[in-house]
Amino acid sequence: MIKKVLIANRGEIAARIIRTCKKLGIQTVAIYSEADQEAPYVSMADQSFLVGAPRVNESYLNVERIIAVAKEAKACAIHPGYGFLSENEAFANRCLEEGLIFIGPTGSVIKQMGSKIAARNAMNKIGIPVVPGTDEAIAAIEDAVKMAEKIGYPIMLKASAGGGGIGMQVVYSEEELAKAFEGNSKRAQTFFGDGSMFMEKKIENARHIEIQILADHHGNAIHLYERECSIQRRNQKVIEEAPSQFISESTRQRMGEAAVKAVKALEYTNAGTIEFLVDELENFYFLEMNTRIQVEHPITEEITGIDIVEEQLHIASGKALTIKQTDLQIDGHAIEARIYAENPVTFFPSPGHISHIELPEGPNIRNEVGVTADYDVTPFYDPMIGKLIVKGSNRKEAIAILKEALSSYKIDGIKTNIPMLQEIVQHEQFIKGNTTTAFIEKFYHI
Amino acid sequence: MQEVKASMAGNVWKIVVAVGEQVEEGQDIVILESMKMEIPIAAEASGVVKELKVAEGDFVNDEDVLAVIE
Structure with a gap:
């Protein structure tokens, strides 16, 4: 039984986790940096601790400080949220060493799925289709040229340790490849400390469709259907929906079964998401696995009635899943729009002072x-x-x-992407469901 | 003389020119990192880099002068 949880995160996800803990009567400990003293989630928790300076290395990525706070506050578990330490193998292992429950999978699965090349190979072995591409890191540009010829342009050049679209680029020709290879490898080295690159064939008119899974420590695993997250800018999601309006019931079933088969083979535990690219013929290919709760998890909660954070806490405390696959069905349709503090035209960030905020209600x-x-x-x-x-x-x-909710969403003082979201939801192609990953560049005139 | 100013608050991620270097209008001078994104700050006119007012890793505010171009 988990009695007290430290949330090693900030912002909306920290608030979200605290809410479920309160519902379950679990005590909460928030951590915050000097920049987040006034953040709403801090006062929501039962206890809160300052962990360091604003920069993430000194606060939200400061493993030893966070572990020390957990011990001081007598928390027995740590929920990492998404981002920050959520997919950090060393952190999961440190929690274990200190006798703290890490609310997520084991360090070894995090490591395996964290290397995109290792993850591709693991899925291939299990029998899950992967995008045609390389099965090891590309050592030199000469090898990259040879492989690209074999796969056929256009290709996606990717960083093995990448995330958030960093180190990733579509390459259309050999001329582009040399420059892209060197530049992205260098960028990946800077951001992730690993410059290993690999490539995949670019799937044309692809949709990004992912399967939410839950797996316990007793060998049970279920999927909670799919989310379609094709509307992206800079390779980051903007609008997600569940279920996907594109795939057929039989594809839905096959994707769900593939995801469950994969997590069982990996001996995966807790919540996770397997991302796939789906082509025009509904062929699906493994893209990557996120070994944590995802930003867009609420849309799955809305259509299944399951509180995913609650399930994470139950699984982490050793309980067996009480939900069976056959208990589940899709109820209605849910959409999530991410609100970004950014210029809606250039996508550049827009930090600043929020003078007034008014949220839609209903x-x-x-x-x-x-x-x-x-x-x-x-x-x-x-x-x-x-x-x-x-x-x-x-x-x-x-x-x-x-559409209605966005029109009554008011944030004054900073720029946000709300005008862009409004344009998207009114766009004829969005309404029709023509939502491929190229939607924004195709229809948003950038 | 032209001052190259930060267009938003952030960390100086990279300085891509050196003092004494000839730069063209539109050429990147400094790359800031703000909200997990690289923000290139370009020269608004051509000239020679006279002074760099910041170092890599510095935190800057909106409108802070990053470099001076002559």
């Missing part, structure tokens, strides 16, 4: 926010400041609710 509207009125959005962290989640009995109804 029975089918859910807000997850990390900010409040009279609050400074600092330049130190991710520009996502909130998520707007809506639910309808079908997609058309969900879009109508989202």
Whole structure:
């Protein structure tokens, strides 16, 4: 039984986790940097501790300080949220060494899935289709040229340790390849400390569709259907929906079964997401696995009625899953729009002072926010400041609710992407469901 | 003389020119890192880099002068 949880995160996800802990009667410990003293999640927790300076290395990535706080506060478990230490193998192992429950999978699975090349090979072995590409790091540009010829242009050049779109580039020709290879390898080395590159064939008109899974420590695993997250800018998601309006029931079933088969073979535990690219013929290919809760998890909660954070806590405390695959069914349609503090035209960040904020309200509207009125959005962290989640009995109804909700979403003092979100949800192609990963570059005139 | 100013708060991630270097209008001078994103700050006119006012790793605020170009 988990009695007290330290949340090693900030912003909306920290608030989200605290909410479920309160519902379950679990005590919470928040950590915060000097830049986040006034953040709403800090006062929501039962206890809060300053862990360091604003920069992430000195605060939210400061493993030893966070472990020391957990011990001091007598927390028995740590929830890492997403980002920061959530996919850090060393942190998961340190928790274990200190007798703290890490709410997530084991360090070894995190490591395996954290290397995109190792993850591709593991899935291939299990029998999950992967995007055609390389099965080892590319040593030199000469090898890259040879491989690209074999796979066929256009290709996606990717960093093995990458994430958030960093170190990733579409390459259309041999001329482009040399420059892209060197530049992205260098960038990956700087950001992730690992410059290993690999390549995959670029799937044209692909959709990004991912499967949410839950797996316990007793060998049980289930999937909670899919989320379609094709609307992206800079390779980062902007709008997600569940279920996907594109795939057929049989594809849905095959993708879910593939995801469950993979997590069982990996001996994966806790919540996780397997991301796939789906082509025009509904062929699906493994892209990567996220070994943590995801930003867009609420849309799955809305269509299944399951509190994913609650399941994470139960699984981490050693309980067996009480939900069976056959108990589940999809109820309605949910859409999430991410609210970013950014210029809606250039996508550049827009930190600053929020003077006024007014959130849409209604029975089918859910807000997850990390900010409040009279609050400074600092330049130190991710520009996502909130998520707007809506639910309808079908997609058309969900879009109508989202449109209405966005029109009454008011944030003054900083620039946000709300005007862009409004344009997307009113776009004929979005309404039709023509939501490939190229949507924004194709239809948003950038 | 032209002052190259930060367009937003952030950390100086990279300085891509040296003092004495000839730069063209639109050429990147400094790359800031703000909200996990690289923000290139370019020269608004051509000239020679006279002075760099910041070092890599420094924190800068919106409108802070990063470099002077003559």
